[in-house]
Amino acid sequence: MAPLTSGKTRPVRLADIAKAAGVSHGTASNVFARPEIVREEVRERVKAAAEAMGYGGPDPKGRLLRAGKVNAIGVATGEPLSYFFDDPFARVMMASISQACDATGAGISLVSAANSEQLAWNIQSALVDGFIVFCMEGDSRLVQLARERKLPFVALDLDSDDQTVAAIGIDNIAGAGLAARHLAELGHRHFAVLALPCADAGFGPTTQAQVEMALYSGTRDRLRGYFAELSSFDIDVSLVPIYETVNDEKSVWAGLDHIFAAAEAPTAILAMSDRIALHALDWLRQHDIAVPGDVSIVGFDGVPESAISEPPLTTVAQPIAEMGRRAVKAILENDGSLSRQLLPVELVVRASSGPPPA
Structure with a gap:
């Protein structure tokens, strides 16, 4: 049976239930919000009227909006929703955000869309x-949508050149430099780079000049950090092959097919993410290329999977969990000030890196 309404089009309201039960609006409201202060017979009368009229209770959105705070944080990205669960970096970040929210009793709303129209609607309607x-460097539209809501927001991995955006991130140039220096000090002189995306145009061989024009600052800065450090060891970086991936198995394996088809194979691979490096380890294993006996590889991120790979992955570890905790604090304890926090990274040396073959 369809719910009854007090008119042809208007849905049943709390005032209608109060009138039908013969009580005041305040008493009817207390039955749903604070039932312990209402006499049992009155509660039963109001609930019976509500059931007869198909009324499920007050809309919680109205109560929350009247209070001016909903005690929930939106985590926004233009990536598909599956990104939060598929990507190792995203999983660690979301776990940290969830733990910080749990500690304060706050909820989380995942705001994601496959196209810009859905993203705009989701941002505008999120309670x-x-x-x-989340991970939206270079996406000025997302920042604009967040600003239009006139709510506090903080960016993770956003272009550090935009000083008008509250952000929590790392020094990608310095972090990449740690990876390159480690391999160069081990004696490596023949390198290859498996890069993160430059834009949204796909994957394939690319050049230093093209990476310098990349939409994403993290890709630009990590290559700058690699090449600045390699140049200090008198390595001709113009000879270092760069392959742009989309951070998945297909593009990483295509990149390694390309790189190892060259006349001179690298002895060291700089991977711009742990996910890239882990896919690379699988490819190298399938091609009977020993790590680190034939080639060394260093990742970037410090995700948990890097510690249990075969062999365990040397990586530049970001303080991912701390970034998540600080982001939650920046929203829940927002005082209107603009906060930009640069957190340190560290090189974690494991078994995937060693001296070049003799």
């Missing part, structure tokens, strides 16, 4: 106190 803009 949250603020946004964590």
